Amino acid sequence: MNHWEVLGIEPTKDKRVIKLAYTELLKKNSPTEFPEEFKNLRKAFELATKEAKKLEKAExxxxxxxxxxxxxxxxxxxxxxxxxxxxxxxxxxxxxxxxxxxxxxxxxxxxxxxxxxxxxxxxxxxxxxxxxxxxxxxxxxxxxxxxxxxxxxxxxxxxxxxxxxxxxxxxxxxxxxxxxxxxxxxxxxxxxxxxxxxxxxxxxxxxxxxxxxxxxxxxxxxxxxRVGLGSHGQVNADVPFDKFLYHLQLRNYIENKCLYDNLEKSDILQLAAKILPEFKEDFALYEYMTKWLWSLDGYQEIHDLLDTLEISESVEDLLNYQAHAAFKIQDYHSALSLYLKIDQLDRDFLNTRLMFKDIGLCYLHLKEYEKAYFYLASAVRMAFTDIDIRAALTTARRLYIKELQKDEEANVIEIAQLQYQNGRYQDALTTTQNYHRTFVSNNNYLQALCLAKLGQLDDAFSLFQSFFKQYKRRQLCTWPLIVDLVEYCSEFITFEYLFEDLMDELETDDFSRSHEVLYQPGSVKEVAYSERESAVLELSIETKKPSCFKEYWDFIYRQEHAWAVIMVLRATLADYDDPSVAPELRQAALAGINEAMPKVKHNPKRVLPFLNIAYIESDYDTCFNLCDICISAYPNIAAAYYYKGRSLADLEKYEHAVPLLELSAQKFGNQEYGVYSLQFAIECCEKLIENGQPFHNKYTELSQQLKTMKEVVGE
Structure with a gap:
């Protein structure tokens, strides 16, 4: 008997038939009971399998x-x-x-x-x-x-x-x-x-x-x-294996077409149409096809592909693609509906704000400007560096202002604040001037801020003083007003005004220089969601204040800077009045400016009053930081080179100090500090020569420059 006869089948290359015959005979020929029969059966199985492989390989x-x-x-x-x-x-x-x-x-x-x-x-x-x-x-x-x-x-x-x-x-x-x-x-x-x-x-x-x-x-x-076979959705255990295998074959075919061929957008839709109803919840496969279509800019095709599905709430990525595709094809109603659905599904801190951006953009395109402004304003607070959100917010705010202006008298304060936030200071100033009594009765000094932004500092200072007296009279918190006053008009604050008005207020028992409350511009009203805004954004009852991280920290830095400036003014006066308290005041000023460093580094002019104080107090790290801020923004500020050079000399880094002091002398020119700069540079050269450094030529050169400068200054 040949091996085919032993197995009881006709010659075939189908190993499944061979295996099935072998399995059936194995039940009757146990290796323990019939070892010889099992041996023959096993040999026949191996020969038949080997022959089947050869036939299969040939064909x-x-x-x-x-x-x-x-x-x-x-x-x-x-x-x-x-x-x-x-x-x-x-x-x-x-x-x-x-x-x-x-x-x-x-x-x-x-x-x-x-x-x-x-x-x-x-x-x-x-x-x-x-x-x-x-x-x-x-x-x-x-x-x-x-x-x-x-x-x-x-x-x-x-x-x-x-x-x-x-x-x-x-x-x-x-x-x-x-x-x-x-x-x-x-x-x-x-x-x-x-x-x-x-x-x-x-x-x-x-x-x-x-x-x-x-x-x-x-x-x-x-x-x-590939798609990932472990995520083929909820497959019913009763699905026949032939259908399951067909689906896996189709999956593999789609994967290979995407990976190795130039698949057209229409091809994806044709293949998707062949997915069996039992596998319509294979969201991993649909997401795979969606990502491929997205890479081909197939937004309409994504819309068509996903529109027929009942996408599970747990598949948020697919819902996002569906919403973004609808937005891309300008179906803003569908996109808005999906974004709102996603937002309701996940009110997580970060994702909610990201959805706010998309929801706001949809409302903007649908010309619902109030809702667009509310959503985009909330979104920008969490993503202030997102230029797209800021640009959209500016547009939404401008169009929302137009809606409010239909009843201008009732909305005048909100209109002026929105104009101010949009950088339209002249328009905001005009609004505050036209309704001056309304702003005064509401203790709103936005007009002073507009004047300061427009460079009219004399008028701004006068208005700040007027509102300061009103705040004191009405027993309102004056510190936010003082912060704005110091930020814009510090050079107008005289020693008399400092001690006769400001210090009396700052030394009260209930004064705190660290206000964590964020106020609306020019107002004592806290930044908070209005009832209308809360309703539109569907916020919980507990959510009263927006998470204004950028504005909050900006206000904290501005407070520290204002406190530091006031301490500088007090220290300057103390040098003449009571020198014993001056060091303590200077240390307080330096502590404040260090806290405000993230703010002042973007406005270098604010650090100038602190260069001398940092040097006097031998706070060299602060001095270096402040000098570097000045030099990077204003290379011609001689004082920055002077104090950095003096600090390096005090630290015995003479070689680094010489070029800075030489630059300082050049920028001061024929002034008193130009002479001082050369004198200290020459002293550094002397120290270097004593240490064996080759600075003789530089010493001679600087000495000649000093002689010439003294002659000019003496004249």
Whole structure:
């Protein structure tokens, strides 16, 4: 009897038929009870399998078997495209239905009927035959196949402990996974870690093993670029395996078309139409196609693709793509509806503000300017550096002002504040002047801020003084007003005004220089959401104040700067009145300016009064910081070079001090401090010469310059 007769089947290249016949006969020929019969049966199985492989290999290029191992044929194993090609068996583009695409898939059809005689215990596999059955059983389980723990149980079986089985075991596993490779990335990662597919097996001397390992390696390395089989949505366990296999084939086909071919936008939609109803919740696949369409600017196609789906609330990324695509095709109503849905789903601190931007832009395009302004104003507070939001907010604010101006008298304060925030200081000034009594009765000194912004500092200072008296008379908090007064009009503050008016207020028992409350511009009203704004933004009752991080820290820095300036003025007067308290006042000023450093570095003129104080108090670190701020913005400010040079000299860094003091002398010119600069530069040269440094020529040069300058100054 030949091997075919032993198995009781006709010659075939179909290994599934061979395996099925072998499995049935194995039940009747137990190795323990019938060792000789089992030996003959095993030999027949191996010969039949070997012959089937030869037949399959000879016919591989012309075969039309609808089988998922088509992507790992001998021909394709050496390419960088390890899955379906245009010539592959599943012609999804030409098939009109699942039945047509899947007809003749003998493995799927056989497996729907073929069943192992009894379930295999995954952790107790002890032979190649039972391993093959366990692999098929696990692979065909729609739910368990994606669970890496199930594969770990299988790989803990006794057969994996048998050293003498290692060669046949590797071949068995490689052959199986070469034909059944639609598994999640984490499962393949575990399998690769155990089999060393991408490592040792890819360079083994056994050509048969190496070819299979190389082909699988290519596929494994491409997994991060694929959909991810572990996330195919909620698949019902009752879905027939043939449909599940068809879906995996379609997935793989779409992946390969995206990865290796120039896929057109229309092709994606045609392939998406072939997804079976049972897999409409495979959101990972839809997201994969959506990302590809997005890269092709296929916004209309994304809209068409996702519009027919009932996207789960948990798939927020896909909802985002759907909303952004609707916005791109200018379907602002649909986009707004989706953005609001996403916002309701996730009221998280960060994501909510990001949705506020998109919602605000939709309202802006829909010409609902009040809502657009509310949303964009809230969004910009959390993303102040986002130029797009700021530009959109400026537009929304301008158009919202026009709406408010329809009833100007009732909205005059809000109109002026919005104009001021938009940088339209002249318009805001005009509004405050036209309704001066309204602003005075509401204790709003926005007019003074507008005058200061427009450079009319004399008028601004007078108005600040007027409102300061009004605040004191009405027992209102004066510190925010003082902060604005010092910021814009510090040079107008005389010693008399400082001590006769300001200091009386600052030395009261209830005074605090660190106000954490953020006020509206020129007002004692706190920044807070109005009832209308809260209703539009659908904020909780507890949310009264916006998270104005940028404005909040800006106000904190401005307070510290104002306090530092006041301390400088007091220290200057104390030098003449009570020198014993001057050092303490100067230290307080330096503490304030250091706290305000993030603010003043953007406005270097504000640091000038502190250069001398930092040097006098030997606070060299602060002195260097302040000097560098000045020099980077205003290279011609001689005092910055002078105090930095003097500080370096005090630290005995004479070599670095000389060029700075020389620059200081050049910029001061024929002035008293120009003479001082050269004198200190010469002293540094003397120190360097004493230390053996070659500064004789520089010493002579500077001495000549000093002589000439003294003659000019003396004249």
């Amino acid at each position: 591989s290029q012309s075969s039309d078997s609808h089988h998922e191992k088509a992507s790992l044929t001998e021909e394709s194993r050496f390419t960088e495209k390890p899955a379906f090609t245009e010539e592959d068996t599943f012609s999804f583009e030409e098939a009109d239905s699942f039945e047509e695409a899947f007809q003749g898939d003998e493995e799927a059809q056989a497996y729907t009927e073929e069943r192992a005689p009894e379930p295999i215990e995954l952790g107790s596999v002890d032979s190649i035959e039972s391993l093959q059955m366990a692999l098929h059983e696990l692979y065909r389980d729609v739910q368990k196949r994606s669970d890496v723990e199930q594969w770990k149980r299988l790989f803990s079986s006794p057969i994996f402990w048998q050293v003498d089985q290692s060669q046949s075991l590797s071949i068995c596993l490689l052959e199986f996974f070469s034909a059944h490779f639609f598994l999640p990335e984490d499962v393949f990662s575990f399998i690769d870690g155990n089999l060393k597919i991408t490592g040792e097996l890819s360079s083994t001397k056994n050509s048969h093993q190496r070819d299979m390992a190389l082909a699988l390696s290519i596929y494994i390395k491409s997994l991060p670029l």
